[in-house]
Amino acid sequence: MVVGDASLDIDTLVVGAGPGGYVAAIRAAQLGQSVLIVDKQYVGGVCLNVGCIPSKALISAAHQYESIGKAADFGIEVGEAKVDFGKVQEFKNGVVKKLTGGVSSLLKANKVEYFQGEVMFINENEARVFNDQEAPRYRFKNCIIATGSRPIELKAFPYGGRIVSSTGALALQEVPKSMVVIGGGYIGIELGQMFAKFGTKITVIEGSDTILPGFDKDMSNLVAKKLKSSQADIITGAQAQSAEQTDTAVTVTYKVGDKVETVTADYLLVTVGRRPNTDGELGLDLINMKVTDRGLVEVDEQCRTSIPHIYAIGDITAGPALAHKAMYEGRIAAEVIAGQSSVVDYKCVPAVCFSDPECASVGYSETEAKEKGHNVKMGKFPFAGNGRALSLNAAEGFVKLVSDADTGLVLGAQIVGVEASNMIAEIGLAIEMGATLEDLALTVHAHPTLGEIVLDAAEVALGHPIHTVAR
Incomplete structure (x- = not known):
């Protein structure tokens, strides 16, 4: 790497190594581009490391645990099942390690250069990539921004201690006796139901009149019925207002209609949506890129931003924050850069909740x-x-x-x-x-x-x- 003001030339710079970014980088390399991909944390992004993959590993473990208790339905007698949650976490971490290692190998095999660090745009054609050791400057012909999103943090419920995001919930080293979940969307229901299967007393607080509001009501009703069979409480039409923590518990105050209620649990999981990662030191304002009030980058049907040779994909663009949407857009952007006439078509993007x-x-x-x-x-x-x-x-x-x-x-x-x-x-x-x-x-x-x-x-x-x- 070169340190200082001398610029290195690259065909395509990819910012973010999550599902959208690494797919875009590999496809661009396959189409003859010299590619540098940069991520400040890890290969695989949120999805592979602290999102969809580890959550599904824990959900699978919870299903296995629950199935033991149902073995008698098949005429099979077994002893009492016990959970070693430390070993469950080891299983989860092993799955993550295999997949992230696989992505790293694919990047290397496709001759994609990887840099762990951050990106700051200098102008429309140059960017500084930097970490604690080096800060090379790159001149690029095209760029694909795939910086993803992060959990929304509410002022009344700041993360820390007994208040956790989805990332924090996935890292717990023991099964809580009780947990309050603010937000009955797919993340809250997936994680809440997973812990419920392990024996956690779950209370879901949801603002709309049903959980999983984006799905058919007949579907969400079945999930709610299954959750309640795990002794979970589902409180809809409710607004969470505040939380008070101690060293061992958290008490949540919420309002249903005119009635104020409280519930106390070991942990509070807040899952009220995600925020696009378009702020910070990236410097989109410095290059006058069009961004909405919600922080979403405006793109056309070929993933082009307001700067024609810079593309944006995934959670930082409009539409559902889904890994497979980002991967799809990553392929499109790479192909457009290579001169192909690819365009996005969202009519067949599936939505899935790994509930039960x-x-x-x-x-x-x-x-x-x-x-x-x-x-x-x-x-x-x-x-x-x-x-x-x-x-x-x-x-x-x-x-x-x-x-x-x-x-x-x-x-x-x-x-x-x-x-x-x-x-x-x-x-x-x-x-x-x-x-x-x-x-x-x-x-x-x-x-x-x-x-x-x-x-x-x-x-x-x-x-x-x-x-x-x-x-």
Whole structure:
């Protein structure tokens, strides 16, 4: 590396090594670019290190623990299960280490140069990358900004001590006896339900009238029912107001209507959204980049910012803060830089919550399809009518297909139930390829599998169901 004011030339500078950034860097390198990727913390970003991957590892461990208690349902007798949460954390950390190591190897194999440090734009074509040891200056032809987001910290609930963010909750070294969760969105529900399975007494405080407000209400109701079976309290239409900590507990004051209530627990987990990382020393204001009042970078359909050779992807742009959205945009931006005519198309970006049961959706909901002017036809089939679901002792849930009654085109789907996160991909492909209900119904699905529920839902919509009575 060169230290001082001499500039090094690079084709593409990628700022941020999370899912969007590392995918963009690898794709740009594959397309012939010389690429430098910079991240101030770690390869893999929030998702691989302190977000979606470690949370799913802990959720999987919680499922395993819970399943032992249900072994008797299958006629299997086992002794009392015990949790060594330190070893659970070791398992989680092992998964993270394997994946981040894999990403580092992929960057190296694709000849992407990695620098651990921060970036500060000097002008539209130059940036200083720096850490405690060095501060080289780079001149770039193109740049992709993928700096991600961080948990929103409320003034009334500052992180520290007994008040934790999702990152802090994932790092706890013991299972709390009790926990209050402010925010009933997908992060709060995933983590709250995970701890509930390990035996934590959970209280969820949510401002809207239902948990998981972005999902179909029938879906969120099933998750709420399962949470309550774990002795969790769900308080909706509530506004958290303040918290008081001691060395061993935290007391939260909240308001429902005109009534003020309190609840005390070992920890308070605050999950009220995420804030884009576009502030700080990055210097977007110095290069006059257009940023909204919420800190989101304005981009076009090819991920270009107001500065044509600088691109922005992921959580710092409009839309859901999802790793797979960032990865998709990263590929698009790299291809546009290489001269390809790629553009973003968000109609098939799935949303998934790894709750119990899992929730997944893609495309239009029934309401959205009607708002778009479609003559809507629905098809719904329950997991309870599927042999594989019953053999898994997982009969909760349904597949709901949304289609256009005039053309038969599949417009969307909502799935709640075991393995919904995997099942939703078939519907995404159907929408992407312009498939119809008949295409789904004529596709031979292996028996017995959960995928057959999609076929059955298509047949319900077509009016000739085999595994239920036509209505």
